[in-house]
Amino acid sequence: MSELVDEVVVLYVDDDEDFTELTAAFLERECDRFRVETATSVAEGLNRAGDSTFDCVVSDYDMPERDGLDFLEALREDAPDLPFILFTGEGSEEVASDAISAGVTDYLQKEQGTSQYTVLANRIENAVERHRSQRALEASEQRLSLFIEQSPLGVLEYDSDFQIIGLNERGEEILGYTEEELRGHSWEVIVADDSYDNVDAVTDQLAVAEGGYHSIDENVRKDGEHIRCEWHNRVITDDDGEVVGIISLFQDVTERVRRENELERTNALLSTLIRSLPVGVLAENSDRTVLAINDRLLELFGISEPSTELIGADCRELARKTSELVVDSEGFVERVDELIAGTESVHNESVALTNGRTLNRSYEPIELPDGTGHLWMYRDTTEQREREQQLQRQNERLSEFASVVSHDLRNPLNVAAGNVELAREDHESDQLATAARALARIDDLIDDLLTLARKGDNVGEREPVSLGTLVTDCWETIETGDAELQTDLTATVVADRSRLQQLIENLVRNSIEHGGDGVVVTVGELPDGFYVEDDGVGIAADRRDSVFQAGQTTSRTGTGFGLAIVKQVAEAHGWTVSVTESDGGGARFEITGVTFAAADR
Numbered sequence: 001m002s003e004l005v006d007e008v009v010v011l012y013v014d015d016d017e018d019f020t021e022l023t024a025a026f027l028e029r030e031c032d033r034f035r036v037e038t039a040t041s042v043a044e045g046l047n048r049a050g051d052s053t054f055d056c057v058v059s060d061y062d063m064p065e066r067d068g069l070d071f072l073e074a075l076r077e078d079a080p081d082l083p084f085i086l087f088t089g090e091g092s093e094e095v096a097s098d099a100i101s102a103g104v105t106d107y108l109q110k111e112q113g114t115s116q117y118t119v120l121a122n123r124i125e126n127a128v129e130r131h132r133s134q135r136a137l138e139a140s141e142q143r144l145s146l147f148i149e150q151s152p153l154g155v156l157e158y159d160s161d162f163q164i165i166g167l168n169e170r171g172e173e174i175l176g177y178t179e180e181e182l183r184g185h186s187w188e189v190i191v192a193d194d195s196y197d198n199v200d201a202v203t204d205q206l207a208v209a210e211g212g213y214h215s216i217d218e219n220v221r222k223d224g225e226h227i228r229c230e231w232h233n234r235v236i237t238d239d240d241g242e243v244v245g246i247i248s249l250f251q252d253v254t255e256r257v258r259r260e261n262e263l264e265r266t267n268a269l270l271s272t273l274i275r276s277l278p279v280g281v282l283a284e285n286s287d288r289t290v291l292a293i294n295d296r297l298l299e300l301f302g303i304s305e306p307s308t309e310l311i312g313a314d315c316r317e318l319a320r321k322t323s324e325l326v327v328d329s330e331g332f333v334e335r336v337d338e339l340i341a342g343t344e345s346v347h348n349e350s351v352a353l354t355n356g357r358t359l360n361r362s363y364e365p366i367e368l369p370d371g372t373g374h375l376w377m378y379r380d381t382t383e384q385r386e387r388e389q390q391l392q393r394q395n396e397r398l399s400e401f402a403s404v405v406s407h408d409l410r411n412p413l414n415v416a417a418g419n420v421e422l423a424r425e426d427h428e429s430d431q432l433a434t435a436a437r438a439l440a441r442i443d444d445l446i447d448d449l450l451t452l453a454r455k456g457d458n459v460g461e462r463e464p465v466s467l468g469t470l471v472t473d474c475w476e477t478i479e480t481g482d483a484e485l486q487t488d489l490t491a492t493v494v495a496d497r498s499r500l501q502q503l504i505e506n507l508v509r510n511s512i513e514h515g516g517d518g519v520v521v522t523v524g525e526l527p528d529g530f531y532v533e534d535d536g537v538g539i540a541a542d543r544r545d546s547v548f549q550a551g552q553t554t555s556r557t558g559t560g561f562g563l564a565i566v567k568q569v570a571e572a573h574g575w576t577v578s579v580t581e582s583d584g585g586g587a588r589f590e591i592t593g594v595t596f597a598a599a600d601r
Contacts, residue, residue: 008128009053010036013045013071014060014087023058023087026117031125042066046074054082055128056105058120061088061095069102076103081134083127087120105131137238151249154229158246162186162203165245174229174252176222192218192226206235206246216253228254275307280359280378286371288315288340300359300378301325315374327352339363340374350381357382460496462573464597467491467530471523474505483512487523491530492597495573503569506562507532507589515586522582529575529592535584544579 010027014020017040024036037052039045042063049057057075061068068086075082083105088095099107105127108120154171158164163186167179175182175190182189191199195217202213213233220226229250236245252259271292274281280297284290290313298307301322310318319336323329332351339346343365351359360381366373424432468489475485485508493500504523511521515536522533539547548567566589570577575593582588 006033007035008033008055008124010034010056010058010124011039011045011048011052011054012036012058012087013039013042013063013068015040015063016060023117023120026114027121027124030117030121034121034124042068042071042074045071049075049079055131056083056085056124058085058087058124061086061099069098072102072104081131083124083131085120085123085127154250154252156248156250158187158248160243160245162246164189171250174221174227174250175219176225181222190219190221192220194218202233206233206243227252278379280376282315282318282376283366284315284374284376285368286373288374289313290315290318291373297376297378300380325353325355327354343372351378358385460498462494462496464492465495465497465500467493467523467525470497470501471504471508474501474508478505478509478512480508480512482518483515484518484520485523486520489523489525489530491525493530494595494597499569499572503566503591504532506566510562511536511587519586520584526590526592529590529594531588531590533582533584533588534586535582536586538581538586539579547579548577 008031012020012024012027014023020038020040024038027036028034037048037054039048042059042065045057045059057071059068059071063071066074068088072084072086075084084103085106085108086099086104087108087110089110096107106123108116108123110116149168151168152170154174155166155168156164156171157166163184164182165184167175167177167182172178177190187199187203188196198215199217202215205213215231215233217229217231218226219229230253232249234247234249235243236247238244274283274292274294277294277296280300281292281294282290282297283292290310293307293310295307297303298305298310302325303322319333323332326332335349345365346361346363349361349363351361353359358381360379362377362379364375364377366375420432466489468487468491471485471487471489508521508523511519511532511534515521515534519534519536522531524531524533548563567577570591573594575591577589577591580588580590
């Protein structure tokens with residue numbers, strides 16, 4: 001935006017530098033509101049438009065490399081409604097037709113003499129004024145729409161013929177009609193006979209004038225009850241001053257007492273709700289006195305006064321009193337003051353009490369008629385914290401177990417495997433071969449158990465990972481035999497590379513172990529993830545729900561933990577893994593909810 005409200009900033013683009021400077025000078029002389037900036041090519045013009053904000057763009061048509069319509073097309077990508085005037089020496093009907101088709105705001109042919117600059121200045125002023133008026137109208141319509149939706153008053157909308165076209169929820173409550181029931185009818189449906197003349201006079205004034213009119217009329221609800229409503233009516237006009245609609249705001253003044261009683265009942269309901277909540281609640285008004293407080297809050301902070309006696313109490317003094325039970329009493333009061341000064345929502349802050357318990361604090365600013373109020377909620381999280389600490393201890397014991405398995409079990413396993421291998425060198429037998437396979441399977445089981453125990457649901461730093469490169473690496477690190485890999489991957493996913501490699505290796509190994517000789521393994525992309533499938537024997541439908549459970553396998557050489565690790569890695573990333581049947585009748589595993597690198601999606 002320009003610094004001056006009435007200033008019009010114009011970008012003029014023409015490959016003739018002398019003519020460009022001359023035009024800029026004449027335009028600024030024609031109108032002292034104009035500030036004209038220039039460019040001598042479409043490329044320069046686009047750069048200038050990208051760096052600054054202009055009220056109007058004027059461009060020559062015939063320019064090297066890219067013409068004025070090319071400029072318009074490129075400019076419209078970022079500024080679809082910016083006024084654009086084609087000021088050209090090419091005056092053919094074909095150029096004019098193309099310009100109009102392309103959506104130029106105006107078209108003007110260059111002529112001899114200086115009068116053309118007066119015309120051009122006029123065209124610029126008109127285009128800018130229309131554009132500003134349209135934007136102002138759109139902004140006004142948006143504000144009006146928001147007002148209607150959120151208004152606590154009834155809002156009735158008429159078209160220019162005084163036919164009802166809209167009624168908000170509050171208006172439905174007052175009149176007893178739904179919007180659909182009134183749409184297409186005139187005001188006569190809701191006005192009592194005694195008020196016809198008054199309403200008719202108001203509508204006559206509204207139909208010919210711009211402004212607002214106030215009246216108090218007798219209205220009739222759908223159920224036949226007569227009520228008195230106060231109306232504030234406002235005309236809506238277009239750029240030409242023509243009436244396009246009327247907005248009427250109204251309220252039922254005869255039932256004000258009833259609404260006050262309803263409000264009292266609502267307050268009683270809210271008070272009951274606050275009292276029965278399992279969390280401590282304190283509501284303050286803008287001057288920091290207690291609006292509402294429940295017994296649970298008093299219980300949490302050891303306050304003996306009844307909650308009813310604290311209504312209207314000074315919340316500053318209450319905060320100082322409750323801080324006596326807080327470990328960091330001074331910090332507690334300071335934090336309360338800081339949150340109120342910042343007026344931003346805060347959730348689940350930890351507050352340690354001197355009695356060993358822990359509370360979670362949440363704060364919400366609330367808008368009240370007399371200013372910003374404050375809502376506090378305190379929840380006892382002591383048991384939750386103890387459960388978390390217990391879980392942490394369990395995880396530590398699990399880590400210790402993993403270390404024992406890794407060291408104390410694997411060492412004798414390696415000794416046994418080595419001795420079997422030496423024995424087979426001296427004496428080959430089926431029993432020794434079976435023992436070697438059993439030891440190898442135990443080694444695989446230990447690897448998978450350690451993966452489940454140590455890594456669990458954790459993932460490391462996430463980074464962009466080329467899916468195609470990773471799949472190729474996985475294929476080269478496992479025994480694939482006569483299996484075949486088919487893939488055409490271009491996506492880059494955001495993941496913990498090491499754990500993603502575990503997932504893909506386990507899925508590929510699963511296909512090879514269960515798919516049969518010469519199985520074809522395919523890895524492909526999905527709109528929100530990827531899949532690994534094969535053309536093997538597949539997985540029976542009644543087994544698909546259990547394949548991800550630890551220890552589930554139909555292979556004599558499998559550990560039964562591979563797919564459990566797949567699910568673990570997927571869920572640790574926030575992904576979903578599912579199994580179905582591939583087009584070739586084999587197993588198909590789909591991993592969805594994956595985040596792709598920005599360049600891929």
